[in-house]
Amino acid sequence: MKAAVFYEHGGPDKIQVADVPKPQPGRGQAIVNVKACGLNHFDLQVLHGWTPLEWGFPFWGGGDIAGVVAEAGNDLESFKPGDKVIVNPGLFCGRCEYCIAGEQSLCVNYGIIGDTIPGGFAEFIALDESNLMRLPNDISFEEAAAVPLVFQTAWRALVTQAQIRAGEDILILGASGGVATAAIQIAKLAGARVLAVTSTAQKVQQVQKLGADICLNRNEGDYWSTLAELTNNRGVDVVLDSIGAATWENSLNSLAKGGRLITIGRTTGDIGKTNLKLVFWNQLRIIGSTMANQKEFSDVMKLVFQHRLRPVIDSVFPLEQAHLAYQRLDNGEQFGKVIITINN
Ligand SMILES: NC(=O)c1ccc[n+]([C@@H]2O[C@H](COP(=O)([O-])OP(=O)(O)OC[C@H]3O[C@@H](n4cnc5c(N)ncnc54)[C@H](OP(=O)(O)O)[C@@H]3O)[C@@H](O)[C@H]2O)c1
Ligand SMILES: [Zn+2]
Structure with a gap:
């Protein structure tokens, strides 16, 4: 089968379409024929080698998969060939103390499709039933592929x-990003006032159109x-910071007394300066968050399926142009999600 692979870490020019072995279904697994797969910033980090890749090369990314069940392994109970599915990219053991407590994203063996195992920038992938959810007919594969990772995280x-x-x-910082465009909608749905920061005049307009105040x-x-000034020097109640080093200190400074700084990423680097007096005197809370548990995933997907939260698609590239899709995200040109489609 075809896949958009890389044989070494580096930039988008390392991506090329190659033939790799088609996966076989394990017990309780489905082979999903991938129709569309969304890019995440995470895919760039895997490509660049920010986190050690245990699988080896060639490797291919892509966790946000939408497609059709092509083959059912033994004991696959809830899905049959022909079913349209959307994939939750989180991988968890189901047995550790956190999984038993329903906190799958805290699993001691937590992983993500497209990092722990090769992903959906390929024609087929073998997946456990627990990662699959039925896709309603009124949501396209491209729209579906823009949703799972960023909406559950936000x-x-x-x-x-x-x-x-x-x-x-x-x-909300980096407001044109995948998680941020989901977060703006969720914050508005919850009745908050959204203040957002982005990088160009055109993106300012797009962010406001999406609902930021x-x-x-x-x-x-x-x-x-x-x-x-916009808060009369009171500060904001919550900052969602995925930028990291470049914004951390100012994010803390921008909080009102009792405010919460939610960190979900570090696009610009791991280390941020923290003024401890500010934290204890203003009684700030610094809270980390990663992906979501199964219940949260199902809750947010319900709102997407009801069209109360909307996928934000920036652009769609065929698998053969996967390197251009990676490049667009690497350049920070996108507003929302860059999607790769697979024709087979
Ligand atoms: N913990 C988790 O579960 C989790 C899940 C998803 C993502 N993440 C992390 O969260 C981050 C965002 O992910 P994503 O997929 O949403 O990314 P994305 O779609 O690539 O968006 C990243 C955005 O960050 C902004 N940005 C980049 N450099 C910046 C800088 N120097 N200063 C300020 N803003 C900057 C840009 O937005 P503007 O042009 O609008 O400024 C850019 O579009 C990544 O680091 C990712 O690894 C973590
Ligand atoms: Zn576990």
């Missing part, structure tokens, strides 16, 4: 971890001062 971060409430001020351009003036 949902757990804002709803479970930050416990956002109607009337609160929520600051206020959007600033980080390349124009001192946006942190403007944000403070």
